[in-house]
Amino acid sequence: MWALIISEVIRQGAFHAIESLVRSRARRALAVTRRFGDDTLAYFTERLDPSVTRKALAQVAQRAKRNKAFDCQRFIGLALDGTGAARSRKARCALCHPIYNAEHEIVGHNHHFSMICIVGAEIVLPFDVEPYGPGDSELAASGRMLERGVEHLGPRFADYVVADGLYANAPFLHRVGKLGLRAVVRLKGNLPELLAAAEARFANRPPSSSFTQGKDHIELWDADDFDPWESLKWSTVRVLKYRQHKPDGQVVEAYWLTDFPSGQVGSRALFAMAKSRWQIENQGFNEGKNRHSLERIRHHHENSLLMGWLLNCLALVIERLYRLRYLHRGERQPYTAMELVRIMWLSLGVVRPANTS
Numbered sequence: 001m002w003a004l005i006i007s008e009v010i011r012q013g014a015f016h017a018i019e020s021l022v023r024s025r026a027r028r029a030l031a032v033t034r035r036f037g038d039d040t041l042a043y044f045t046e047r048l049d050p051s052v053t054r055k056a057l058a059q060v061a062q063r064a065k066r067n068k069a070f071d072c073q074r075f076i077g078l079a080l081d082g083t084g085a086a087r088s089r090k091a092r093c094a095l096c097h098p099i100y101n102a103e104h105e106i107v108g109h110n111h112h113f114s115m116i117c118i119v120g121a122e123i124v125l126p127f128d129v130e131p132y133g134p135g136d137s138e139l140a141a142s143g144r145m146l147e148r149g150v151e152h153l154g155p156r157f158a159d160y161v162v163a164d165g166l167y168a169n170a171p172f173l174h175r176v177g178k179l180g181l182r183a184v185v186r187l188k189g190n191l192p193e194l195l196a197a198a199e200a201r202f203a204n205r206p207p208s209s210s211f212t213q214g215k216d217h218i219e220l221w222d223a224d225d226f227d228p229w230e231s232l233k234w235s236t237v238r239v240l241k242y243r244q245h246k247p248d249g250q251v252v253e254a255y256w257l258t259d260f261p262s263g264q265v266g267s268r269a270l271f272a273m274a275k276s277r278w279q280i281e282n283q284g285f286n287e288g289k290n291r292h293s294l295e296r297i298r299h300h301h302e303n304s305l306l307m308g309w310l311l312n313c314l315a316l317v318i319e320r321l322y323r324l325r326y327l328h329r330g331e332r333q334p335y336t337a338m339e340l341v342r343i344m345w346l347s348l349g350v351v352r353p354a355n356t357s
């Protein structure tokens, strides 16, 4: 288990790479006790119980919160999103989704899963994944995962759930409310009446606030008295519109809906919550896929794939807490992920003097 985690941290997650490492002189420095082959890892991951790793991830997050790892951040969010990963030519497991070309021929397969990430603070912790096979859906998988996540983290761990427009539907928003959380969800064309009402209301009005963030200029429109659509059991809906002017002239505009009262969360704090959705994209999926093994099929078996994704989360969580919180004490800037990997690699190559006594 440790070999799988530490190899993920040093970005050598392929099973044959792990085999080479544990059969090399680096094994002791990696704190792996014995040698084994890549087939052992296949056999092992098929049989691991994902619930143990999920609970371990939640326990790490709870401990991080107790130890103030999320700074003095007033609001902690849970970001939800789905992705596709691990392409395969042939279908080999129940999670394989066929990929069709324009002629509706099957040209390959991939795997889908939802991820949940603790967001809102500088440190971002992906702490669970939930696969969904054909016939299942991102929304259903994310709902199951959110309920499990809140159960594992405890009721008052987080303040809000942030997600894209797919999640802007009454059953999901009610589910979030039942868990004691507020929702911050993108408002798009799938709610045409509310979107049209917000567009009309904000069109001829000056922004309610504007400020500079980095090199961008941000304008915000905010109103909390929109009517809920028919199936939504909220008394009113609050809508935030932002317009972000980038230095190259590009303008980005988006609408978000929430049930946070204006008295509890100001426009600017709500804007930050909406933007925290990008943290799962960047520090969950992109990091996991581009630098680690999230995209890779190491052993094509449902449980091995799931365990690979969960252990990827665990490795990212351990790496971030170690680098950004444990090592970063005092004045110096924290290491970047790449700097830490380089330091770790160099330490693996240190040859201890032979004992000649």
Ligand SMILES: [Zn+2]
Pocket (backbone or CB within 6 Å): 088, 091, 092, 093, 094, 095, 096, 097, 111, 300
């Ligand atoms: Zn498969």
